[in-house]
Amino acid sequence: MQLVTDRGGIWPERRDPGDHAGDGRIRSATVVPGVARTEWESGVAKQARPEAYELDLRTQEAVAKYDEHATAYQEALRRKRPVADLRRFAALATRGDLVLDAGCGPANDLRLLRDAGVHPVGVDLAFGALTEARMLLPRHPLVQAPIQRLPFRPRSFGGLWLSGSFNHLRREEWGPTMAHLMRLLDRGPVYFSCVLGDRDLGVVEDPILGTIHRTDATEADVTAMMEAQGLRDLTVDVRPDPLLEKKRPWVVALGRRV
Numbered sequence: 001m002q003l004v005t006d007r008g009g010i011w012p013e014r015r016d017p018g019d020h021a022g023d024g025r026i027r028s029a030t031v032v033p034g035v036a037r038t039e040w041e042s043g044v045a046k047q048a049r050p051e052a053y054e055l056d057l058r059t060q061e062a063v064a065k066y067d068e069h070a071t072a073y074q075e076a077l078r079r080k081r082p083v084a085d086l087r088r089f090a091a092l093a094t095r096g097d098l099v100l101d102a103g104c105g106p107a108n109d110l111r112l113l114r115d116a117g118v119h120p121v122g123v124d125l126a127f128g129a130l131t132e133a134r135m136l137l138p139r140h141p142l143v144q145a146p147i148q149r150l151p152f153r154p155r156s157f158g159g160l161w162l163s164g165s166f167n168h169l170r171r172e173e174w175g176p177t178m179a180h181l182m183r184l185l186d187r188g189p190v191y192f193s194c195v196l197g198d199r200d201l202g203v204v205e206d207p208i209l210g211t212i213h214r215t216d217a218t219e220a221d222v223t224a225m226m227e228a229q230g231l232r233d234l235t236v237d238v239r240p241d242p243l244l245e246k247k248r249p250w251v252v253a254l255g256r257r258v
């Protein structure tokens, strides 16, 4: 699987080391999708400005918090990743396939996905998080775009990694967003996690981000959403939060499209 870029190239591809500026950021980036008029900044493909989409104000505020606290978020969570889940996910993917990390934040999982043998493409709306990601991953495709409307061709990916990705979407957006993302999947694993609960963009205090609006779900909600997409071999579990442990349990699901 390859992404066609807007400069006529493909990704993954051999890169000329001259493409890289001395600061480790990509100067003439070649990554990303076959969509015209990509703007580039700090090696990130900018397909959207948050304000250009009719996002809920609470979602926009959350994205601004991830922008503002990108470094602190990265540092607090980088050693607390769902490594066992990630290995299970990668084992269900075809080695070397492109996988989409939607709502990737500052690349905490992108590196692990790469090390597990797949080619992750990171998407987020928080430009600060993507800039942080770019410093850690000078060669990987990073796109600023809303996960509700991604600029990729159907069936571009061999896996979907959705770690906390719907946390700041209204509940009514979850089903349509999952259906949109599934159209981008050819076949392969789908990982999804969210906080256990019944909030719909309710106010919460986050230890890193401060006051923020978040949507949570139950095991039954997540099971229904994944089953509606026809995923096979579905497992749905409740796990402690990596930082707050049992005070904030998560629902974690893994299935696959065959």
Ligand SMILES: C[S@@+](CC[C@H](N)C(=O)[O-])C[C@H]1O[C@@H](n2cnc3c(N)ncnc32)[C@H](O)[C@@H]1O
Binding pocket: 055, 059, 062, 063, 066, 067, 077, 102, 103, 104, 105, 106, 108, 109, 123, 124, 125, 126, 129, 145, 146, 147, 148, 162, 163, 164, 165, 167, 168, 169
């Ligand atoms: C809970 S964090 C998860 C980050 C990362 N996946 C992780 O597991 O640490 C949610 C991420 O989704 C991003 N996000 C929220 N709404 C978004 C949207 N509509 N489109 C793209 N990204 C969004 C935020 O900027 C944030 O980086």
